[in-house]
Amino acid sequence: MRKVMAFLVVMAISVSAMAGQITVGFAQLGAESMWRTANTDSIKGEAASRGINLIFSDAQQKQENQIKAVQSFIAQGVDVIGLPPVVNSGWEPVLREAKEAGIPVILADRTVDTSDDSLYVSFIGSNFIMEGESAGNWLVRELKAKYGDVKGEVFELVGTVGAAPAIDRKKGFENVIASYPNLNIVKSQSGDFTRAQGKEVMEAFIKSPEWTKAQTKIIYGHNDDMVLGAIQALEEAGVNPGKECIIIGVDAIADAFEAIAQGKMHVTVECNPLIGPQFYDMVEALVAGKTIPKIVYSNEGTYDYYCAAALLPWRRSLY
Numbered sequence: 001m002r003k004v005m006a007f008l009v010v011m012a013i014s015v016s017a018m019a020g021q022i023t024v025g026f027a028q029l030g031a032e033s034m035w036r037t038a039n040t041d042s043i044k045g046e047a048a049s050r051g052i053n054l055i056f057s058d059a060q061q062k063q064e065n066q067i068k069a070v071q072s073f074i075a076q077g078v079d080v081i082g083l084p085p086v087v088n089s090g091w092e093p094v095l096r097e098a099k100e101a102g103i104p105v106i107l108a109d110r111t112v113d114t115s116d117d118s119l120y121v122s123f124i125g126s127n128f129i130m131e132g133e134s135a136g137n138w139l140v141r142e143l144k145a146k147y148g149d150v151k152g153e154v155f156e157l158v159g160t161v162g163a164a165p166a167i168d169r170k171k172g173f174e175n176v177i178a179s180y181p182n183l184n185i186v187k188s189q190s191g192d193f194t195r196a197q198g199k200e201v202m203e204a205f206i207k208s209p210e211w212t213k214a215q216t217k218i219i220y221g222h223n224d225d226m227v228l229g230a231i232q233a234l235e236e237a238g239v240n241p242g243k244e245c246i247i248i249g250v251d252a253i254a255d256a257f258e259a260i261a262q263g264k265m266h267v268t269v270e271c272n273p274l275i276g277p278q279f280y281d282m283v284e285a286l287v288a289g290k291t292i293p294k295i296v297y298s299n300e301g302t303y304d305y306y307c308a309a310a311l312l313p314w315r316r317s318l319y
Protein backbone atom coordinates (compact mmCIF):
# COMPACT_ATOMS: atom_id res chain seq x y z
CA MET A 1 0.00 0.00 0.00
CA ARG A 2 2.88 2.38 0.91
CA LYS A 3 4.55 1.63 -2.45
CA VAL A 4 1.31 2.41 -4.26
CA MET A 5 0.92 5.68 -2.32
CA ALA A 6 4.53 6.68 -3.06
CA PHE A 7 4.05 5.88 -6.72
CA LEU A 8 0.84 7.95 -6.86
CA VAL A 9 2.55 10.93 -5.17
CA VAL A 10 5.50 10.79 -7.57
CA MET A 11 3.06 10.51 -10.48
CA ALA A 12 1.11 13.53 -9.15
CA ILE A 13 4.33 15.54 -8.91
CA SER A 14 5.35 14.49 -12.43
CA VAL A 15 1.95 15.44 -13.82
CA SER A 16 2.05 18.78 -11.98
CA ALA A 17 5.61 19.38 -13.24
CA MET A 18 4.47 18.73 -16.82
CA ALA A 19 1.72 21.25 -16.24
CA GLY A 20 4.38 23.73 -15.02
CA GLN A 21 3.08 23.64 -11.42
CA ILE A 22 5.73 24.09 -8.72
CA THR A 23 5.89 21.47 -5.93
CA VAL A 24 7.30 22.51 -2.54
CA GLY A 25 8.01 20.25 0.43
CA PHE A 26 7.77 22.14 3.74
CA ALA A 27 8.99 20.32 6.89
CA GLN A 28 7.31 22.44 9.58
CA LEU A 29 8.82 21.91 13.03
CA GLY A 30 5.65 21.78 15.10
CA ALA A 31 2.59 23.63 16.44
CA GLU A 32 4.11 24.70 19.79
CA SER A 33 3.04 28.34 19.80
CA MET A 34 0.62 30.89 18.42
CA TRP A 35 3.51 32.21 16.37
CA ARG A 36 4.00 28.79 14.74
CA THR A 37 0.30 28.47 13.94
CA ALA A 38 0.34 31.85 12.19
CA ASN A 39 3.52 30.83 10.36
CA THR A 40 1.88 27.59 9.14
CA ASP A 41 -1.23 29.48 8.03
CA SER A 42 0.98 31.84 6.02
CA ILE A 43 2.92 29.00 4.35
CA LYS A 44 -0.23 27.05 3.50
CA GLY A 45 -2.40 30.04 2.56
CA GLU A 46 0.12 31.61 0.22
CA ALA A 47 0.76 28.29 -1.59
CA ALA A 48 -2.97 27.91 -2.19
CA SER A 49 -3.33 31.47 -3.47
CA ARG A 50 -0.43 30.96 -5.91
CA GLY A 51 -1.51 27.49 -7.09
CA ILE A 52 1.68 25.93 -5.72
CA ASN A 53 1.52 22.20 -4.90
CA LEU A 54 2.51 22.12 -1.20
CA ILE A 55 3.49 18.91 0.60
CA PHE A 56 3.41 19.87 4.27
CA SER A 57 4.55 17.92 7.35
CA ASP A 58 4.48 18.69 11.11
CA ALA A 59 7.47 17.26 13.05
CA GLN A 60 5.96 17.88 16.51
CA GLN A 61 9.24 19.61 17.54
CA LYS A 62 11.30 16.46 16.87
CA GLN A 63 14.40 16.81 14.68
CA GLU A 64 14.26 13.17 13.56
CA ASN A 65 10.78 13.75 12.15
CA GLN A 66 11.97 16.80 10.21
CA ILE A 67 14.90 14.83 8.78
CA LYS A 68 12.55 12.02 7.69
CA ALA A 69 10.26 14.58 6.04
CA VAL A 70 13.14 16.14 4.08
CA GLN A 71 14.24 12.66 2.94
CA SER A 72 10.69 11.96 1.81
CA PHE A 73 10.57 15.23 -0.15
CA ILE A 74 13.85 14.25 -1.85
CA ALA A 75 12.40 10.83 -2.78
CA GLN A 76 9.31 12.52 -4.20
CA GLY A 77 11.43 14.85 -6.31
CA VAL A 78 9.95 18.17 -5.16
CA ASP A 79 11.21 21.39 -6.75
CA VAL A 80 12.20 23.20 -3.53
CA ILE A 81 12.35 22.26 0.18
CA GLY A 82 11.44 24.69 2.96
CA LEU A 83 12.96 23.88 6.37
CA PRO A 84 12.59 25.72 9.74
CA PRO A 85 15.19 23.64 11.70
CA VAL A 86 13.97 22.96 15.25
CA VAL A 87 17.57 23.09 16.54
CA ASN A 88 20.63 24.44 14.76
CA SER A 89 22.89 21.34 14.78
CA GLY A 90 22.79 17.91 13.09
CA TRP A 91 21.60 18.97 9.63
CA GLU A 92 24.61 18.51 7.33
CA PRO A 93 23.95 14.86 6.26
CA VAL A 94 20.35 15.43 5.10
CA LEU A 95 21.18 18.81 3.55
CA ARG A 96 23.94 17.03 1.63
CA GLU A 97 21.39 14.45 0.40
CA ALA A 98 19.19 17.28 -0.90
CA LYS A 99 22.13 19.01 -2.57
CA GLU A 100 23.22 15.74 -4.23
CA ALA A 101 19.65 15.29 -5.48
CA GLY A 102 19.79 18.79 -6.94
CA ILE A 103 16.92 20.05 -4.75
CA PRO A 104 17.48 23.54 -3.28
CA VAL A 105 16.70 24.07 0.43
CA ILE A 106 15.48 27.40 1.81
CA LEU A 107 15.87 27.75 5.61
CA ALA A 108 12.64 29.40 6.70
CA ASP A 109 12.55 31.00 10.20
CA ARG A 110 15.55 29.37 11.89
CA THR A 111 19.16 28.78 10.84
CA VAL A 112 21.60 25.87 11.04
CA ASP A 113 25.21 25.58 12.22
CA THR A 114 27.29 24.46 9.25
CA SER A 115 30.78 25.13 7.91
CA ASP A 116 29.43 24.60 4.37
CA ASP A 117 26.76 27.18 3.60
CA SER A 118 26.41 25.78 0.06
CA LEU A 119 24.19 23.13 1.69
CA TYR A 120 21.29 25.59 1.67
CA VAL A 121 20.40 28.26 -0.87
CA SER A 122 19.04 30.96 1.43
CA PHE A 123 17.67 31.89 4.87
CA ILE A 124 14.50 33.91 5.33
CA GLY A 125 13.46 34.96 8.81
CA SER A 126 14.31 37.25 11.68
CA ASN A 127 17.48 38.63 13.16
CA PHE A 128 17.12 37.03 16.59
CA ILE A 129 20.13 38.83 18.08
CA MET A 130 18.52 42.14 17.14
CA GLU A 131 15.26 40.99 18.78
CA GLY A 132 17.15 40.23 22.02
CA GLU A 133 18.87 43.63 21.84
CA SER A 134 15.51 45.36 21.25
CA ALA A 135 14.18 43.67 24.40
CA GLY A 136 17.25 44.72 26.40
CA ASN A 137 17.22 48.29 25.10
CA TRP A 138 13.52 48.69 25.90
CA LEU A 139 14.19 47.44 29.47
CA VAL A 140 17.09 49.86 30.00
CA ARG A 141 14.98 52.80 28.79
CA GLU A 142 12.07 51.70 31.03
CA LEU A 143 14.25 51.34 34.15
CA LYS A 144 15.86 54.76 33.56
CA ALA A 145 12.45 56.40 33.01
CA LYS A 146 10.64 54.58 35.87
CA TYR A 147 13.35 54.23 38.51
CA GLY A 148 16.13 56.61 37.44
CA ASP A 149 18.57 53.71 37.75
CA VAL A 150 19.31 50.63 35.63
CA LYS A 151 19.15 47.76 38.10
CA GLY A 152 17.08 44.65 38.66
CA GLU A 153 16.95 40.87 38.70
CA VAL A 154 15.99 39.12 35.46
CA PHE A 155 14.15 35.79 35.41
CA GLU A 156 14.67 34.38 31.91
CA LEU A 157 12.31 31.95 30.18
CA VAL A 158 14.53 30.36 27.52
CA GLY A 159 13.18 28.91 24.26
CA THR A 160 13.86 25.41 22.94
CA VAL A 161 17.38 24.33 23.97
CA GLY A 162 19.70 24.48 20.95
CA ALA A 163 17.28 26.51 18.80
CA ALA A 164 18.68 29.58 17.00
CA PRO A 165 16.02 31.99 18.39
CA ALA A 166 16.74 30.84 21.95
CA ILE A 167 20.52 31.11 21.58
CA ASP A 168 20.45 34.47 19.82
CA ARG A 169 17.67 36.20 21.79
CA LYS A 170 19.69 35.41 24.92
CA LYS A 171 22.88 36.65 23.25
CA GLY A 172 21.29 39.92 22.09
CA PHE A 173 19.70 40.63 25.49
CA GLU A 174 23.00 39.94 27.28
CA ASN A 175 24.85 42.20 24.82
CA VAL A 176 22.79 45.10 26.18
CA ILE A 177 22.66 44.35 29.92
CA ALA A 178 26.42 43.61 30.04
CA SER A 179 26.93 47.39 30.33
CA TYR A 180 24.87 47.58 33.56
CA PRO A 181 26.50 45.82 36.57
CA ASN A 182 23.32 46.01 38.67
CA LEU A 183 21.08 44.47 36.00
CA ASN A 184 21.60 40.69 35.95
CA ILE A 185 19.93 37.44 34.89
CA VAL A 186 19.51 35.59 38.20
CA LYS A 187 17.50 32.55 36.96
CA SER A 188 17.36 31.08 33.44
CA GLN A 189 15.49 27.94 32.37
CA SER A 190 13.97 26.55 29.17
CA GLY A 191 10.19 26.52 28.72
CA ASP A 192 10.57 25.07 25.19
CA PHE A 193 8.55 27.96 23.66
CA THR A 194 5.27 26.57 25.06
CA ARG A 195 2.69 28.20 27.35
CA ALA A 196 2.41 25.10 29.58
CA GLN A 197 6.14 24.86 30.21
CA GLY A 198 6.47 28.61 30.65
CA LYS A 199 3.95 28.30 33.50
CA GLU A 200 5.85 25.39 35.08
CA VAL A 201 9.19 27.25 34.94
CA MET A 202 7.65 30.39 36.47
CA GLU A 203 6.13 28.30 39.29
CA ALA A 204 9.65 27.07 40.08
CA PHE A 205 11.12 30.60 39.83
CA ILE A 206 8.55 31.92 42.32
CA LYS A 207 9.65 29.31 44.88
CA SER A 208 13.34 30.21 44.49
CA PRO A 209 15.40 32.30 46.97
CA GLU A 210 16.35 34.59 44.07
CA TRP A 211 12.70 35.54 43.67
CA THR A 212 12.32 36.30 47.37
CA LYS A 213 15.47 38.46 47.37
CA ALA A 214 14.71 40.27 44.09
CA GLN A 215 14.11 44.01 44.48
CA THR A 216 13.02 44.72 40.86
CA LYS A 217 11.51 41.55 39.38
CA ILE A 218 11.96 41.39 35.60
CA ILE A 219 10.67 38.52 33.46
CA TYR A 220 12.20 38.14 29.99
CA GLY A 221 10.61 35.41 27.86
CA HIS A 222 12.04 34.32 24.49
CA ASN A 223 8.45 34.09 23.23
CA ASP A 224 5.04 35.43 24.27
CA ASP A 225 3.54 31.98 24.78
CA MET A 226 5.94 31.20 27.63
CA VAL A 227 5.35 34.68 29.10
CA LEU A 228 1.56 34.16 29.05
CA GLY A 229 2.04 30.86 30.87
CA ALA A 230 4.25 32.66 33.40
CA ILE A 231 1.61 35.36 33.95
CA GLN A 232 -0.89 32.59 34.79
CA ALA A 233 1.57 31.19 37.36
CA LEU A 234 2.13 34.65 38.88
CA GLU A 235 -1.60 35.31 39.25
CA GLU A 236 -2.17 31.85 40.78
CA ALA A 237 0.60 32.71 43.29
CA GLY A 238 -1.17 35.96 44.19
CA VAL A 239 1.35 38.17 42.39
CA ASN A 240 0.05 41.12 40.38
CA PRO A 241 2.18 40.70 37.20
CA GLY A 242 1.74 44.20 35.83
CA LYS A 243 2.33 45.97 39.11
CA GLU A 244 4.96 43.80 40.85
CA CYS A 245 7.05 42.86 37.80
CA ILE A 246 8.32 44.15 34.47
CA ILE A 247 7.37 41.58 31.84
CA ILE A 248 8.96 41.35 28.37
CA GLY A 249 8.05 38.95 25.55
CA VAL A 250 8.97 38.32 21.92
CA ASP A 251 6.76 37.48 18.90
CA ALA A 252 4.10 40.23 19.23
CA ILE A 253 1.20 37.74 19.06
CA ALA A 254 -2.31 39.16 19.50
CA ASP A 255 -2.70 37.52 22.95
CA ALA A 256 0.36 39.47 24.11
CA PHE A 257 -1.19 42.74 22.86
CA GLU A 258 -4.28 41.83 24.90
CA ALA A 259 -2.21 41.10 28.05
CA ILE A 260 -0.42 44.45 27.66
CA ALA A 261 -3.77 46.23 27.16
CA GLN A 262 -4.99 44.57 30.39
CA GLY A 263 -1.89 45.82 32.26
CA LYS A 264 -0.50 42.30 32.84
CA MET A 265 2.54 42.60 30.56
CA HIS A 266 4.66 45.54 29.40
CA VAL A 267 6.16 44.98 25.95
CA THR A 268 6.58 42.46 23.13
CA VAL A 269 9.23 42.51 20.40
CA GLU A 270 7.84 41.52 17.01
CA CYS A 271 9.00 38.37 15.24
CA ASN A 272 7.13 38.19 11.95
CA PRO A 273 5.61 34.71 11.23
CA LEU A 274 3.90 35.82 8.02
CA ILE A 275 6.81 34.96 5.73
CA GLY A 276 4.73 33.01 3.18
CA PRO A 277 4.75 35.69 0.43
CA GLN A 278 8.51 36.30 0.70
CA PHE A 279 9.21 32.54 0.90
CA TYR A 280 7.29 31.76 -2.32
CA ASP A 281 8.81 34.75 -4.11
CA MET A 282 12.15 33.04 -3.42
CA VAL A 283 10.80 29.64 -4.54
CA GLU A 284 9.46 31.04 -7.83
CA ALA A 285 12.72 32.89 -8.48
CA LEU A 286 14.72 29.69 -7.89
CA VAL A 287 12.49 27.62 -10.20
CA ALA A 288 12.84 30.36 -12.85
CA GLY A 289 16.61 29.93 -12.61
CA LYS A 290 17.27 33.26 -10.91
CA THR A 291 19.70 33.76 -8.02
CA ILE A 292 18.32 34.91 -4.63
CA PRO A 293 20.01 36.61 -1.64
CA LYS A 294 21.65 34.31 0.92
CA ILE A 295 19.81 36.07 3.75
CA VAL A 296 16.39 37.80 3.69
CA TYR A 297 15.32 39.42 6.98
CA SER A 298 11.69 40.14 7.91
CA ASN A 299 10.59 43.67 8.89
CA GLU A 300 9.76 43.94 12.62
CA GLY A 301 8.90 46.43 15.38
CA THR A 302 8.42 46.67 19.18
CA TYR A 303 4.99 47.20 20.81
CA ASP A 304 4.57 48.31 24.44
CA TYR A 305 1.90 49.69 26.76
CA TYR A 306 1.80 53.01 24.89
CA CYS A 307 0.36 51.44 21.74
CA ALA A 308 -0.72 47.80 22.23
CA ALA A 309 -4.35 48.51 23.20
CA ALA A 310 -4.95 50.73 20.17
CA LEU A 311 -3.28 48.20 17.83
CA LEU A 312 -5.01 45.09 19.24
CA PRO A 313 -7.78 44.93 16.57
CA TRP A 314 -5.14 45.16 13.81
CA ARG A 315 -3.03 42.44 15.45
CA ARG A 316 -6.07 40.15 15.89
CA SER A 317 -6.79 40.55 12.19
CA LEU A 318 -3.36 39.11 11.38
CA TYR A 319 -3.37 36.09 13.72
Ligand code: GZL
Binds near residue numbers: 125126193223271
Ligand atom coordinates in the same frame (compact mmCIF):
# COMPACT_ATOMS: atom_id res chain seq x y z
C1 GZL B 1 11.03 32.51 15.79
C2 GZL B 1 10.38 31.15 15.94
C3 GZL B 1 10.03 30.90 17.37
C4 GZL B 1 8.97 31.84 17.94
C5 GZL B 1 8.29 30.93 18.90
O1 GZL B 1 11.29 32.76 14.47
O2 GZL B 1 11.25 30.14 15.49
O3 GZL B 1 9.50 29.58 17.47
O4 GZL B 1 9.50 32.98 18.56
C6 GZL B 1 8.20 29.66 18.07
O5 GZL B 1 7.03 31.36 19.34
O6 GZL B 1 7.92 28.57 18.85
